[in-house]
Amino acid sequence: MPRPVSPELYQRYGQQVWEWTNRVQRFVPGERNRGLTDQEIASRLGLTVHEVIEIRAIAEHDRIPLEAYLEAEDVKESRFKRIPEK
């Protein structure tokens, strides 16, 4: 079982790890765009892969507020019924 990272380590690197992940996916035909893997982030920050995985897993929760989940059903239903552009 992997050990949790310290709050201090998460505080220090959480934002940077989050920014380098695959959270924004850009597609341009003919180009190669992707977020970084845990190994690549670890190499850049001088952390272990395990530390990056743990930091990323927490950041993925922290950066998406609970409200976004609780509001999702209403947003989806209202958009589902919206009249499309023509």
Added chain:
Amino acid sequence: MTQAVATIKEKALSLGAQAVGIASVEAINQYAPAGHRPDDLLKGARSVVLLGGGQPTAGAWRSGTNRVLGSIGYSRGETGSAARKLAYFIEAQYGHYTIPIPTGERNGHYPYLSLKLCAEMAGLGTRSMAAGIILNPVYGLLYFNGVITTMPLPGDGPLEKPVCPHPSCVRLWEKKQTTPCLSACPDCLSGELKDGLISWMEYRQEGCYPRAQTAARDVFQKLLLEAVNEEDKDRRKSILFGSHFTRAVRGIAYSTELSAQCFNCLKRCPLIPRRLHPHTPPQ
């Protein structure tokens, strides 16, 4: 080899796949980063057989509510089950090692390997303006799973002609600089068409995730933390007995609505067939 390819594809279709394609590991590895390659999961892997299926029925698109479409409109289990059976078949029939592609996420939101990339390389579709979701020229949306094998097989893809955008989307773009998917979900998507093709597309996962996974694992953890941190016992009760947490618990217990998808970006996509196919009449 041609006979083996035909036999494997026929078997995949007989097991429930709607579409099947083959990608070489060499082609996938040109794009996949180390740690997310087929041969990271199976040493000596040479090919990936991709199975597509489990998409919403034509009727599901007409269900009228997003929750019904998201809850029962599709199945990820079918292709996973077919892939496992196909893996056994290839080992028994051809004497090459196989593993089904592990489903789900490896750590956090990262998968073992990109099924999108594998499907592209297997010629099962191309990236769309709708979050880069792979759209198939016949079926539109498909869910993917597959088999990684040490068996060398000729790859099928990628397709030469992009499936997206549909001509009607090109016309809409020329008139209003938008497409049905972009206008449906501006929080998650942005992009541009140019000369009738995708110029660029950007997908923001943090906008999509709570809508695609509304009642799944992450919200279970978040509500549980909320309840643990809540000092007032009546408020704590309302969190834990409330409908959203109950839905998340039910999802985990019974595998229902674990991935209650959003579908709004594809709801009006003209590449999704919503009429019954003449060749597959309902029985």
